[in-house]
Amino acid sequence: MNIIFLMISVSIIIAIVFFILFIKSVRSGQYDDLHTPAVRMLFDDEFITKESQKTPKSKSIKPIQNK
Amino acid sequence: MLKNSCYHCGNDCDSNPIYKEDKPFCCNGCKTVYEILHENDLACYYDFEQSPGKIPEEIKGKYNYLNDVKIVEKLYDFVDNEISVITFYIPHIHCSSCIWVLENLDRLNKSIISSQVNFPKKEVRITFNNSKVNLKQVVELLSSIGYEPFISLDDTVNKGKVDRSLIYKVGVAGFAFGNIMLLSFPEYFQSNEFWLERYKPLFRVIIFIMSLPVVFYAATDYFVSAYKGLKHKILNIDVPIVLGIIVLFLRSTYEIAFDVGQGYFDSLSGFVFFLLLGKLFQEQTYSFLSFERDYKSYFPIAVTKIIENTSEKSISVYDIEKGDRLLIRNNELIPVDGILITGFGQIDYSFVTGESMPVSKESGDKLFAGGKQLSGAIEMEVLQTVSQSYLTQLWSNDIFKKESSYGIKNLTDSISKRFTIIVLLIAFISGIYWYFIDVGMVANVVTAVLIIACPCALALSAPFALGNMLRILGKQKLYLKNTGVIEDLSKIDQVIFDKTGTITTNKTKITFKGSALTKLDNTLIKSVLRASNHPLSRMLYEHLVEDPILKVTNFKEELGKGIEGDIEGNYIKLGSSDYVGGIEKNTLQTVIFVSINHDIKGKFVFDNTYREGVTSLFSDLQKSFELSILTGDNEGEKKYLESHLPKGTHFIFNQKPEDKLNYIKQLQRAGKKVLMIGDGLNDAGALAQSDVGIALSENINVFSPASDGIIDARQFTLIPRFIKLSQQTMKVIKISFVLSFLYNFIGMLFAVTGNLSPIVAAILMPLSSISIVIFVTIMTNILANKK
Numbered sequence: 001m002n003i004i005f006l007m008i009s010v011s012i013i014i015a016i017v018f019f020i021l022f023i024k025s026v027r028s029g030q031y032d033d034l035h036t037p038a039v040r041m042l043f044d045d046e047f048i049t050k051e052s053q054k055t056p057k058s059k060s061i062k063p064i065q066n067k
Numbered sequence: 068m069l070k071n072s073c074y075h076c077g078n079d080c081d082s083n084p085i086y087k088e089d090k091p092f093c094c095n096g097c098k099t100v101y102e103i104l105h106e107n108d109l110a111c112y113y114d115f116e117q118s119p120g121k122i123p124e125e126i127k128g129k130y131n132y133l134n135d136v137k138i139v140e141k142l143y144d145f146v147d148n149e150i151s152v153i154t155f156y157i158p159h160i161h162c163s164s165c166i167w168v169l170e171n172l173d174r175l176n177k178s179i180i181s182s183q184v185n186f187p188k189k190e191v192r193i194t195f196n197n198s199k200v201n202l203k204q205v206v207e208l209l210s211s212i213g214y215e216p217f218i219s220l221d222d223t224v225n226k227g228k229v230d231r232s233l234i235y236k237v238g239v240a241g242f243a244f245g246n247i248m249l250l251s252f253p254e255y256f257q258s259n260e261f262w263l264e265r266y267k268p269l270f271r272v273i274i275f276i277m278s279l280p281v282v283f284y285a286a287t288d289y290f291v292s293a294y295k296g297l298k299h300k301i302l303n304i305d306v307p308i309v310l311g312i313i314v315l316f317l318r319s320t321y322e323i324a325f326d327v328g329q330g331y332f333d334s335l336s337g338f339v340f341f342l343l344l345g346k347l348f349q350e351q352t353y354s355f356l357s358f359e360r361d362y363k364s365y366f367p368i369a370v371t372k373i374i375e376n377t378s379e380k381s382i383s384v385y386d387i388e389k390g391d392r393l394l395i396r397n398n399e400l401i402p403v404d405g406i407l408i409t410g411f412g413q414i415d416y417s418f419v420t421g422e423s424m425p426v427s428k429e430s431g432d433k434l435f436a437g438g439k440q441l442s443g444a445i446e447m448e449v450l451q452t453v454s455q456s457y458l459t460q461l462w463s464n465d466i467f468k469k470e471s472s473y474g475i476k477n478l479t480d481s482i483s484k485r486f487t488i489i490v491l492l493i494a495f496i497s498g499i500y501w502y503f504i505d506v507g508m509v510a511n512v513v514t515a516v517l518i519i520a521c522p523c524a525l526a527l528s529a530p531f532a533l534g535n536m537l538r539i540l541g542k543q544k545l546y547l548k549n550t551g552v553i554e555d556l557s558k559i560d561q562v563i564f565d566k567t568g569t570i571t572t573n574k575t576k577i578t579f580k581g582s583a584l585t586k587l588d589n590t591l592i593k594s595v596l597r598a599s600n601h602p603l604s605r606m607l608y609e610h611l612v613e614d615p616i617l618k619v620t621n622f623k624e625e626l627g628k629g630i631e632g633d634i635e636g637n638y639i640k641l642g643s644s645d646y647v648g649g650i651e652k653n654t655l656q657t658v659i660f661v662s663i664n665h666d667i668k669g670k671f672v673f674d675n676t677y678r679e680g681v682t683s684l685f686s687d688l689q690k691s692f693e694l695s696i697l698t699g700d701n702e703g704e705k706k707y708l709e710s711h712l713p714k715g716t717h718f719i720f721n722q723k724p725e726d727k728l729n730y731i732k733q734l735q736r737a738g739k740k741v742l743m744i745g746d747g748l749n750d751a752g753a754l755a756q757s758d759v760g761i762a763l764s765e766n767i768n769v770f771s772p773a774s775d776g777i778i779d780a781r782q783f784t785l786i787p788r789f790i791k792l793s794q795q796t797m798k799v800i801k802i803s804f805v806l807s808f809l810y811n812f813i814g815m816l817f818a819v820t821g822n823l824s825p826i827v828a829a830i831l832m833p834l835s836s837i838s839i840v841i842f843v844t845i846m847t848n849i850l851a852n853k854k
Binding site: 012 | 186229231235239262
């Protein structure tokens with residue numbers, strides 16, 4: 001059962017690593033605004049441009065259906 | 068008649084919508100924004116929400132001051148040779164379409180590198196290439212799509228860094244709590260296993276080490292607060308908390324050092340964790356509002372100074388000197404006291420003095436800071452600098468500097484005093500008792516009493532009840548500054564209202580008194596009105612329904628008196644009683660007399676419209692509170708008010724801002740608790756002096772004076788209900804105090820009889836905390852939903 005020493009130490013180290021990551025991520029300010037990222041996530045990246053609407057052969061942007 | 072609503076902003080298009088690609092628009096402004104977005108492939112703007120736009124405003128020349136580097140350098144977040152980063156507050160941000168279009172600004176102007184929206188704060192942070200586009204162009208671009216930023220003097224003040232220490236502390240306490248609980252589990256079960264005994268010391272050491280940051284970092288706020296309280300000879304709630312923490316820590320350290328037991332570290336860290344959670348929950352802030360606004364957020368940063376009679380230059384408001392000549396454009400604010408030199412002054416002082424109608428000023432008249440110029444541009448000469456002007460002097464009143472006195476401010480603190488004393492008494496008595504029975508047990512029992520008496524549940528009742536109620540009120544559009552306001556609100560017995568803008572809306576009602584006017588008469592009147600820029604003329608113009616198609620000749624406007632003109636042989640005169648040739652002397656109401664062909668037909672009377680529900684609101688409130696109306700306006704409305712509002716309401720007119728403040732001071736000296744509801748700068752002193760000051764606002768994104776709370780004008784009639792809710796919340800808190808005393812009592816039974824063990828403490832403490840929190844949250848939600 002001496003393995004307990006190893007297990008406890010490893011689990012504590014992992015816990016501390018997560019704790020440090022927690023501190024770092026709060027410090028970076030990404031949690032200051034909780035509302036906007038949720039909305040931003042739902043936007044489409046591609047646009048329906050005028051070229052892509054008129055000429056389907058255009059290689060600029062793939063038309064992505066909005067809605 | 069088809070009711071068309073504008074595709075862009077949703078307003079009614081009235082009788083003549085403008086069409087483009089089969090979509091109706093209410094005006095050219097909206098149509099232009101649509102075109103801009105469409106040209107740049109941003110038409111998806113309209114896909115997220117219905118009519119998300121706003122009519123863009125006229126901004127010609129308004130942002131010239133942004134070209135001056137010195138004026139704007141304080142606005143930037145970051146500047147170097149290529150990139151500038153600036154954060155704007157844009158009040159119109161209200162939906163996902165706004166976020167979408169503002170984050171795609173780079174499609175409208177390639178020199179904008181990126182932009183990010185912070186929706187709760189209604190801010191957008193724009194990074195742009197400053198060698199290709201300048202700040203003024205960025206602002207003009209934003210305005211052209213209807214997202215004009217609100218830039219005021221307040222933006223030049225450095226705001227300071229974000230404080231996240233509470234989150235860190237909760238993180239530390241939570242981390243420690245979870246791990247310590249886990250590591251404590253083996254010892255709860257007291258089995259005499261060999262391996263358990265071998266590793267017990269290791270576990271205990273680890274637990275001890277993990278509890279150190281909890282006591283010395285996470286709990287520091289409580290130590291500081293308890294120390295401050297004791298210094299002022301007050302036993303606030305933090306004193307028993309700190310007592311509990313210290314005893315817990317010392318006893319547990321002793322126990323593991325001398326191998327007496329496993330200690331109470333799990334209860335300690337859990338205790339600190341729950342308390343900090345309560346604090347976090349209580350700290351709800353509305354980041355898009357500010358309760359601290361003073362004149363600086365109302366004033367512009369810069370004004371236009373006229374040099375040598377011809378050239379104009381933008382200067383910062385702080386650089387204005389006596390004797391300077393300033394150009395104030397339409398809808399701009401007068402920043403300093405001065406004299407009008409040229410132009411027609413029509414100044415709206417409603418925000419500053421509470422006068423409901425604009426004041427006309429002629430060349431040579433004195434102008435006071437804070438008014439908004441309504442009809443065209445004027446030139447003025449400066450008499451006082453910004454800090455010396457009448458308006459800013461208002462803020463040097465002592466009431467704004469007063470730091471809140473230190474004392475028992477809330478219910479929890481007042482209970483804690485008795486609580487601490489009783490606990491200490493019990494500890495003392497049981498110590499004496501056990502001294503005679505079994506001396507060895509004394510330390511055990513005394514410390515056990517102090518541990519179990521830890522006011523966890525007591526300290527959590529108020530934060531969770533008030534925090535939840537704060538959120539509930541916020542959902543119902545009453546935004547309070549902090550939880551303490553709810554308690555203050557529950558104690559009031561006097562309610563004072565401002566008149567202009569608070570119980571009246573800024574829409575004016577026009578009624579005609581006299582011999583009935585024919586359609587032709589109205590057409591004649593409206594045609595003459597068309598040529599005048601006077602705000603009253605414009606209001607009357609909108610009010611009359613007929614089309615102003617007739618041509619006017621010999622149009623004349625005499626400032627302060629009236630207008631006249633000839634139409635097809637008819638001679639029309641509109642204006643004051645004297646001007647029109649009448650004899651009526653009424654100085655209190657705002658009227659326009661009408662005479663056609665030297666025959667006085669009657670007068671148009673301009674009345675404030677009172678908000679819907681004022682009468683029922685007042686009769687509701689009258690049942691439990693004393694009411695008063697304090698206003699800066701004259702007595703013209705006295706009869707109307709007396710007839711519509713319940714008897715016993717006090718009316719006091721012609722109040723200057725200091726008068727309002729003093730009236731409230733008087734009431735407070737008589738022991739009354741005052742709630743003041745106002746809307747403008749002229750109420751700022753009164754709002755600060757009263758026990759609770761609430762600012763009423765038609766559009767909460769726009770300036771409101773410093774207050775304890777902001778209420779949306781549409782929820783005006785719910786004020787009695789809000790007061791009742793706060794009273795009921797306090798009752799819920801009192802009930803939960805009783806419940807937490809019950810837990811303490813049970814715990815005491817264990818402690819006094821010497822039966823307190825770590826497992827009992829570890830069960831009792833979280834159980835009491837969680838059950839109190841659930842109880843309080845459910846009760847406040849029930850109260851809020853009850854109709």
